[in-house]
Amino acid sequence: MINDPSSxxxxxxxxxxDGKATTFTEGETIYQVATRLQKDIPTLCYDxxxxxxxxxxxxxxxxxxxxxxxxxxTTKAADGMIVKTAPPKIEKMRKTLLEMxxxxxxxxxxxxxxxxxxxxxxTLINRYDARSGRFNGAKSGTSNLKxxxxxxxxxxxxCISCYRCVRVCAEQEGDYAITVANRGFHTQISTEFNNDLxxxxxxxxxxxxxxxxxxxxADKKALRSEELPEPIKKTRTVCPYCAxxxxxxxxxxxxxxxxxxxxxxGPANKGxxxxxxxxxxxxxxxxxxxxxxxxxxxxxxxxxxDWNTALDAAAKGFADARAKYGRHSIFGIASGRAPHExxxxxxxxxxxxxGTHHIDNCSRA
Amino acid sequence: MSNPLKDMxxxxxxxxxxxxxxxxxxxxxxxxxKALTKGAKLIVADPxxxxxxxxxxxxxPIRVGSDVALLLAMAHVIVxxxxxxxxxxxxxxxxxxQFEAHLQRFSPEWAAEICEVPAEDIEQAARxxxxxxxxxxxxxxxxxxxxxxxxNVQSLCNLALLTGNLGKEGTGxxxxxxxxxIQGAGDCGAVPNNYVGFQPVxxxxxxxxxxxxxxxxxxxxxxxxTKVTALNLCGANEGGxxxxxxxxxxxxxxxxxxxxxxxxxxxxxxxxxxxxFLTETAQMADIVLPxxxxxxxxGVQANTERRVQxxxxxxxxxxxxxxDWWIISEISKRLGTPGFEYxxxxxVFNELCELSPIYAGLNWDNIGDGNFQWPVPEEGHxxxxxxxxxxxxxxxxxxxxxxxxxxxxxxxxxxxxxxxxTGRRLQAYHTRTxxxxxxxxxxxxxxxxxxxxxxxVADWGLIDGTMVKMASRRGEIELKVEAxxxxxxxxVFTSFSFADTNVNILTGSGYDPVTQTAELKVCPVKIWPA
Ligand code: SF4
Ligand code: SF4
Ligand code: FES
Numbered sequence: 001m002i003n004d005p006s007s008x009x010x011x012x013x014x015x016x017x018d019g020k021a022t023t024f025t026e027g028e029t030i031y032q033v034a035t036r037l038q039k040d041i042p043t044l045c046y047d048x049x050x051x052x053x054x055x056x057x058x059x060x061x062x063x064x065x066x067x068x069x070x071x072x073x074t075t076k077a078a079d080g081m082i083v084k085t086a087p088p089k090i091e092k093m094r095k096t097l098l099e100m101x102x103x104x105x106x107x108x109x110x111x112x113x114x115x116x117x118x119x120x121x122x123t124l125i126n127r128y129d130a131r132s133g134r135f136n137g138a139k140s141g142t143s144n145l146k147x148x149x150x151x152x153x154x155x156x157x158x159c160i161s162c163y164r165c166v167r168v169c170a171e172q173e174g175d176y177a178i179t180v181a182n183r184g185f186h187t188q189i190s191t192e193f194n195n196d197l198x199x200x201x202x203x204x205x206x207x208x209x210x211x212x213x214x215x216x217x218a219d220k221k222a223l224r225s226e227e228l229p230e231p232i233k234k235t236r237t238v239c240p241y242c243a244x245x246x247x248x249x250x251x252x253x254x255x256x257x258x259x260x261x262x263x264x265x266g267p268a269n270k271g272x273x274x275x276x277x278x279x280x281x282x283x284x285x286x287x288x289x290x291x292x293x294x295x296x297x298x299x300x301x302x303x304x305x306d307w308n309t310a311l312d313a314a315a316k317g318f319a320d321a322r323a324k325y326g327r328h329s330i331f332g333i334a335s336g337r338a339p340h341e342x343x344x345x346x347x348x349x350x351x352x353x354x355g356t357h358h359i360d361n362c363s364r365a
Numbered sequence: 366m367s368n369p370l371k372d373m374x375x376x377x378x379x380x381x382x383x384x385x386x387x388x389x390x391x392x393x394x395x396x397x398x399k400a401l402t403k404g405a406k407l408i409v410a411d412p413x414x415x416x417x418x419x420x421x422x423x424x425x426p427i428r429v430g431s432d433v434a435l436l437l438a439m440a441h442v443i444v445x446x447x448x449x450x451x452x453x454x455x456x457x458x459x460x461x462x463q464f465e466a467h468l469q470r471f472s473p474e475w476a477a478e479i480c481e482v483p484a485e486d487i488e489q490a491a492r493x494x495x496x497x498x499x500x501x502x503x504x505x506x507x508x509x510x511x512x513x514x515x516x517n518v519q520s521l522c523n524l525a526l527l528t529g530n531l532g533k534e535g536t537g538x539x540x541x542x543x544x545x546x547i548q549g550a551g552d553c554g555a556v557p558n559n560y561v562g563f564q565p566v567x568x569x570x571x572x573x574x575x576x577x578x579x580x581x582x583x584x585x586x587x588x589x590x591t592k593v594t595a596l597n598l599c600g601a602n603e604g605g606x607x608x609x610x611x612x613x614x615x616x617x618x619x620x621x622x623x624x625x626x627x628x629x630x631x632x633x634x635x636x637x638x639x640x641x642f643l644t645e646t647a648q649m650a651d652i653v654l655p656x657x658x659x660x661x662x663x664g665v666q667a668n669t670e671r672r673v674q675x676x677x678x679x680x681x682x683x684x685x686x687x688x689d690w691w692i693i694s695e696i697s698k699r700l701g702t703p704g705f706e707y708x709x710x711x712x713v714f715n716e717l718c719e720l721s722p723i724y725a726g727l728n729w730d731n732i733g734d735g736n737f738q739w740p741v742p743e744e745g746h747x748x749x750x751x752x753x754x755x756x757x758x759x760x761x762x763x764x765x766x767x768x769x770x771x772x773x774x775x776x777x778x779x780x781x782x783x784x785x786x787t788g789r790r791l792q793a794y795h796t797r798t799x800x801x802x803x804x805x806x807x808x809x810x811x812x813x814x815x816x817x818x819x820x821x822v823a824d825w826g827l828i829d830g831t832m833v834k835m836a837s838r839r840g841e842i843e844l845k846v847e848a849x850x851x852x853x854x855x856x857v858f859t860s861f862s863f864a865d866t867n868v869n870i871l872t873g874s875g876y877d878p879v880t881q882t883a884e885l886k887v888c889p890v891k892i893w894p895a
Contacts, residue, residue, distance in 0.1 A: 150805030172395055198809065203391060221805060235679035236734060238666060240659035243542035244370065244392045245668025247734060250660055250679040257660060257680055267735040268370050268668055274391040280803035281660065284683065288642055288802060290655035291684025302643075302653065307685065311692075314610075314652045315699030317635030321608035324634075327583070331595040331606045334555035335613035335689075336547035338656070339664025339676055341713040342689030343546070343553035344561060345705070346612050349693050352579035353702040357557045357566050357589035358606070361550040 016082045030072035030083055031059055039085045042094060042124050044101075045162035046073045047117075047211050049264075049271060050171050056162055058094055058124070061085050069093065091128075098130035106157045110215035112232060113222040113251070114153075116261045120213035121160070147196045151204050151220055151279050154197075158216035165208035165217055172207055172272060206278035210262055210271070221279055222251065222259030230254040236263060239277035240337065244268055246277045257281055318353075327354040334361040366670045367537035367752040368501065369738065374399035375535030378497030380408045380490070382432060382521070383886075384505040385788055387416040390541045393669075397503070406497075408490045410435060412786060413816075413858055414851045423490055426853050427480040429786045430773035430887040436520035437770060438476030438484075439491040441468045443527055448495030453529030457763055464523065464765035471770075479770065495528055499535035505543070519766040526763045532753040539669075546666040552724070552739070553717060557589035562721030578720055580703045596625070600632025608635035610696070612689055613656065615644040622839055623870045639692055641683075642802075656689050657682035663710045664688075665732065667739070671749070673727060674735040773887045777855075781837060781889035783821075784856040787868055788886075813868075814847035816858040817892070822848040825892060832895035837871035837888050843895050857892065 012023045017034050024033045029052065034041055044056040052073040060069035064082040069090055072083075084090070101121075102108055108122050108131065125131055147154050197204070209217045230253040239246040247266025251259040260281045264271040293310030294302040305313075321329050330353075334346040343361065350359040373396030386394040394417070401407055401420060409421035410432070418424040427435050443449055444465055454461050473484035473491075480487070494500050502521050521538050530536040542548050554561035564571040567587040576584045598606045609630070630636055630649045638650040641658045661683065664676040682688075690713050694705040707713050711729040718724040726741035737748035753763070777784060815833065817825075827833055829848040834841060835857075844859065852858050859868050872888045 237677045238674045243669035272392045283802040284658040286802040289683045294653040311695045314637045329607040333611045336544035336550045341710045343550040343555040344717045345690045345693040347554040355581045355583035360592035361555045
């Protein structure tokens with residue numbers, strides 16, 4: 001078969017997952033193949049943008065011929081492999097694992113404002129009914145709020161040592177702001193010398209917050225709106241700062257902007273953001289915003305007027321200039337920050353209105 | 366950019382010049398860092414020891430404003446050592462013979478004097494880039510904000526043409542644009558020289574097309590005017606500018622030579638500013654019109670890789686503010702200009718697509734969240750992630766440009782013996798009208814500093830952390846000095862993000878003769894304790 005050139009499936013690699021045979025490409029993991037088949041294998045330390053780590057063991061599956069369950073996120077699919085993703089024995093192991101982890105954490109249910117992945121843990125605990133497990137002991141301790149930075153809450157009692165934050169920081173950001181201090185029971189995510197993040201290499205990109213599955217690292221700024229009663233609504237848009245054009249979901253409660261989260265499927269950023277896209281959205285509802293049209297008074301101060309008055313006066317000034325000095329006396333400067341519709345109407349204001357090319361933008365910085 | 370952002374982890378050799386990418390475009394820089402972990406070589410040409418320079422395998426701390434000299438010498442070495450891609454040159458370029466002859470004079474030794482870096486390092490950079498299978502160039506304002514900005518960019522094009530590093534994945538010449546929609550402003554025709562979609566205003570057929578489309582029989586053929594010229598002509602008796610509409614540009618703070626700019630705007634009969642805050646520029650206006658902000662309006666923007674993306678409103682407009690397009694249309698209607706009867710941003714966008722050959726295949730409903738990178742010449746076209754794949758614009762060959770080196774408009778002398786160069790900081794954006802009002806940013810960045818090499822701090826009798834005065838031929842400012850080896854000796858750095866230490870009072874010694882981009886990166890100054 002293998003040498004038969006007429007057979008185009010001859011060299012295709014095949015694997016059987018829960019009784020269904022399928023092909024795969026060299027290098028794919030069991031988890032990736034199973035996910036393609038819509039199998040819902042639970043994971044905690046997995047983030048598909050990062051190198052698989054194999055730490056939480058929740059994604060284990062049964063492979064025929066191998067005695068112990070294998071972590072599907074790190075094990076490569078092999079030709080002829082027969083895999084069961086959720087036999088009772090494995091499901092029981094997963095439940096036990098989750099019960100143990102849950103017993104060590106202070107809280108299971110955290111506010112979704114904490115971060116994009118913050119609900120993953122609670123969702124799994126519910127799915128496996130692991131809340132009131134045998135290991136359920138007294139939960140103690142409070143958040144470690146020593147770091148006074150205004151952006152990132154470091155609530156390590158919620159940490160389950162999945163290392164997603166450390167890995168996203170190193171692999172995605174190429175920064176090495178956070179590390180793993182100690183091993184085993186005392187494992188703790190920390191900065192070098194346990195300093196404040198401000199004094200580390202941290203750029204406050206927020207990637208660690210967004211990948212944390214328990215909310216141990218959380219969006220402190222968004223959490224300021226935790227008490228608002230309205231549900232969180234997300235609107236897909238693009239960051240207003242630089243020309244990379246990162247896709248983000250703007251989070252609102254009612255008419256208030258409460259936070260931003262990166263869009264994992266954003267074509268330009270694939271889930272990445274920098275401090276500006278992540279944390280500086282709140283200028284738009286700042287009290288310094290202009291609310292009403294303003295007209296300058298003879299004494300040099302501004303007076304609020306209604307739109308009609310302002311627009312009439314604005315137009316009259318241009319009409320007067322045209323009458324007095326001719327159509328070449330008017331100039332327009334468009335914005336490099338406003339959307340296309342602003343730039344387009346600006347140039348049309350000049351070209352259609354006066355028949356000149358007296359139009360430019362702030363093409364710098 | 367000639368190539369998409371997702372290509373950034375693909376090159377085996379990266380030449381980054383005049384870009385502080387890890388600070389200005391951190392998300393893009395992550396792609397570059399991935400290329401490095403895969404073993405790519407990084408060459409950084411930048412006067413300062415930026416974070417990116419620290420990651421480099423070869424850092425060329427060239428003197429500010431000496432880029433063209435470096436690039437000429439690199440081309441010289443590539444030709445001399447026969448690293449040029451002869452096939453590519455033969456098939457796709459023109460003007461090589463003249464270019465080759467021109468290069469002879471520009472040896473690495475010659476450039477070493479001007480750039481103040483060793484000739485061997487220039488040779489090394491040339492060899493690495495010349496030998497690259499996939500060599501990519503990245504640059505930002507560090508390259509364009511000079512009187513020779515166009516020469517700089519064309520010198521980079523020469524290098525790419527010489528080595529065939531164009532039109533393939535993981536190569537190209539890739540400017541990292543600054544503002545979120547600066548690409549879009551050009552796309553939309555908000556430039557003096559082009560109608561929407563880069564259709565030149567000097568071209569007869571486009572002139573006819575837009576005369577008709579805009580119902581404007583008086584439309585000028587050519588006769589374009591840049592902002593720089595306009596500011597010079599404000600209030601002038603002869604051919605003067607007397608009325609201006611400014612949309613969301615804090616011109617007074619961002620433009621070089623602030624005093625000149627303020628004077629210009631004051632000389633106007635009529636100034637209307639549309640903005641979201643009462644900026645320094647808005648304060649000078651006769652009428653200020655409050656615009657809806659990002660997050661409050663629907664719209665479209667284009668990123669640095671020419672990707673056309675949808676913006677969506679998440680909250681209602683603040684107070685009585687209105688979308689820019691609505692405000693501009695209302696003024697136009699009152700002036701009796703036809704064609705402004707838009708009901709929505711969608712109407713505006715669809716009109717611009719119809720008039721723009723590079724957007725012809727796009728409309729409000731099919732762009733999705735960034736499905737296309739222009740040109741998209743017709744519906745059903747997949748878009749163009751990589752430019753110049755098979756041919757250059759209109760099938761013409763890529764032409765080598767014969768360029769010579771020029772000194773900056775002002776050079777250091779006994780009175781102003783120090784080079785000042787300006788840039789941006791990660792946590793701040795532009796004039797901070799936005800980031801300055803976002804809570805928490807002050808925790809990280811609350812004042813501007815002047816970065817000076819520790820030895821210079823000592824030599825000039827300054828004390829780290831104290832106030833100093835800095836003056837150029839145009840003015841004087843006061844700010845705090847920070848001793849750091851990021852600055853080379855004899856060159857100091859600061860950003861233009863804080864209005865209260867406005868460095869643009871000092872800059873503005875000259876303009877690129879072609880684009881009239883201001884010389885903002887280089888300015889001779891003197892510094893003394895305050
Ligand atoms: S915010 Fe970004 S840089 Fe800082 S620790 Fe988190 S991932 Fe790393
Ligand atoms: S999140 Fe940062 S990198 Fe992305 S578009 Fe915004 S400013 Fe640019
Ligand atoms: S997801 Fe596979 S081990 Fe954690």
